[in-house]
Amino acid sequence: MxxxxxxxxxxxxxxxxxxxxxxxxxxxxxxxxxxxxxGGTVILSGDVENxxxxxxxxxxxxxxxxxxxxxxxxxxxPADHMGIDEVMLHVRDALLAEPALCNxxxxxxxxxxxxxxxxxxADAVGEIVVGVEExxxxxxxxxxxxxxxxxxAELLAWWVPGSTDVRNExxxxxxxxxxxxxxxxxxxxxxxKDHLVDASDVTLSCTDAVITLRGGIPTGRxxxxxxxxxxxxxxxxxxxxxxxxxxxx
Numbered sequence: 500m501x502x503x504x505x506x507x508x509x510x511x512x513x514x515x516x517x518x519x520x521x522x523x524x525x526x527x528x529x530x531x532x533x534x535x536x537x538g539g540t541v542i543l544s545g546d547v548e549n550x551x552x553x554x555x556x557x558x559x560x561x562x563x564x565x566x567x568x569x570x571x572x573x574x575x576x577p578a579d580h581m582g583i584d585e586v587m588l589h590v591r592d593a594l595l596a597e598p599a600l601c602n603x604x605x606x607x608x609x610x611x612x613x614x615x616x617x618x619x620x621a622d623a624v625g626e627i628v629v630g631v632e633e634x635x636x637x638x639x640x641x642x643x644x645x646x647x648x649x650x651x652a653e654l655l656a657w658w659v660p661g662s663t664d665v666r667n668e669x670x671x672x673x674x675x676x677x678x679x680x681x682x683x684x685x686x687x688x689x690x691x692k693d694h695l696v697d698a699s700d701v702t703l704s705c706t707d708a709v710i711t712l713r714g715g716i717p718t719g720r721x722x723x724x725x726x727x728x729x730x731x732x733x734x735x736x737x738x739x740x741x742x743x744x745x746x747x748x
Contacts, residue, residue, distance in 0.1 A: 507565075508536045508537075511536045511539075511541070511563070511565050511566070512534050512535070512536045512541075514563045514564070514565070515534050515536070515541055515559075515560050515563050515566065516534055518559040518560060518562065518563050519532055519534070519556055519559055519560070522555055522556065522559040524551050524552045524555040524556075525547065525552050525555060525556050525559070526548060526552070529548065530545065530546045530547050530548055530552070530576065531545055532544070532545045532547070532556060532573065533545045534560075538567070539565060539566055539567030539568065540566075540567060540568045540569075540570060541560050541563075541566050541568070541569045541570070542569075542570045542572060543556055543557065543560060543569060543570070543571055543572060543573050544572040544573060545573060545574070546573070546574050546575070546576045546663075547573050547574070547575055547576065548575075548576055549575060549576075549723070549727055550575055550657065550727045550730045550731055551723065551726050551727050551730050551738070552575075553571070553573045553575055553730075554730045554735075554738075556573060557569050557571050557573075558737065573664075574634055574636070574663040574664050575662075575663050575664065576663070577635065577660060577661050577662065577663050578660040578661075579660035579661050580661065581635065581660070581661030583609075583610045583631045583632070583633065583635060584609050584610055584631070585661060586631045586635050586637065586659055586661040586662055587607055587608075587609060587610075587629055587630065587631045587637075588607075589659040589660075589661060590629050590631070590637055590655070590656050590659050590662070591605065591607050591617055591629055593655040593656070593658065593659060594627060594629065594652060594655055595617065595618060597651065597655060599647075599648065599651060600627070600648060600651065600652065601618075601620065602620055602622055602623060602624050602625075603618075603620075603623060603624065603625045603626060603627050603641075603643060603644075603648070604616070604618060604619050604620065604623040604625070604626040604627070604641075605617050605618035605619075605626075605627050605629070606626065606627070606628045606629070606641070607628075607629045607630075608628060608629065608630040610631070614628075624643075624644045625641065625642045625643040625644050625648070625672070626641040626642060627639060627640075627641045627643065627652055627669065628640045628641045629656075631662075634663050635661055635662055635663045635664075636662070636663060636664040636665070636666060637656040637657075637659070637662045637664070637665045637666070638665075638666045638668065639652055639653060639656060639665065639666070639667050639668060639669050640668045640669065641669055641670070642669065642670045642671070642672045643669050643670075643671060643672075644671070644672065644673075645671060645675060646671055646675050646677060646681050646685075647681065647684065647685055647688075648669075648671075649667065649669045649671055649733065650685040650732055650733050650734070651685070651688065652667070652669060653665050653667040653669075653731070653732075653733050654685075654689055654692075654728075654731050654732065657731045658693075658731075667733055677734055679705040679706060679707070679708065680705075681734075682705050682708055682710070682732060682734050682735060683703060683704070683705040683710070685732045685733075685734075686703060686705070686710055686728065686729045686732050686735070687703060689728040689729070689731060689732060690703075690725060690728055690729075693724065693725075693728050695721070695724055696716075696721050696724050696725050696728065697716070697717050697721060698716070698725060700714045700715040700716070700745075701713070701714045701715075701716060701725060701742065702714045707736065708734055708735060708736035708737075709735075709736055709737045709738070709739060710729045710732075710735055710737070710738045710739070711738075711739040711741065712725055712726065712729065712738065712739065712740050712741060712742050713741045713742065714742060714743070715742070715743055715744075715745045716742045716743070716744055716745065717744070717745055718744055718745075719744045721744075722740065722742045722744055725740070725742060726738050726740045726742075
């Protein structure tokens with residue numbers, strides 16, 4: 500690499516680091532983010548506090564002039580430190596307990612690569628295969644029969660306390676065209692299912708895959724959790740959180 504190219508790489512890296520430093524959702528002092536650059540590609544790695552920090556770090560990097568692509572290798576710090584197979588079993592149990600997914604075959608793959616068919620309904624309309632890779636990244640493969648099922652499976656995997664990331668490779672068959680209504684429905688479902696969030700006074704809208712949260716929320720902590728629930732939904736491009744804590748944390 501020439502000195503000129505090297506100087507450009509260093510300048511781009513510093514610009515991305517500066518953008519991350521001023522992003523309110525990102526706390527570089529508590530959870531440092533490693534930034535590497537190659538041409539106009541930026542690779543972000545390290546641990547972050549929550550899904551909102553992960554998503555907003557990527558958005559901040561993408562907005563830096565000269566950045567063509569951002570590779571997101573960030574991991575969310577898990578609420579509970581589990582082994583690979585323990586995370587896999589928790590994801591399995593969450594999917595098994597979800598009525599909306601009961602008509603999908605469920606297969607788990609442990610760290611030795613051994614498969615176990617844990618649910619095989621006669622009227623199966625699809626198949627979800629669950630695996631977990633280091634550092635406890637949940638991998639979902641197979642096929643489901645709607646976008647809402649694909650998003651729901653990913654949401655449940657994210658909610659497992661030991662998971663650090665989710666790679667959703669589920670294929671929708673027959674294929675469906677995505678839209679704001681589909682995304683909004685999934686975010687509403689996430690808030691309804693999250694027993695840690697009282698969303699009774701929350702109103703939602705979705706425009707160009709950007710979710711806006713408005714209304715009242717009991718605490719500041721729940722305000723963050725509601726935003727995280729929106730970020731867990733595959734396809735959400737940004738979240739505007741205008742919730743007002745009724746009882747500030």
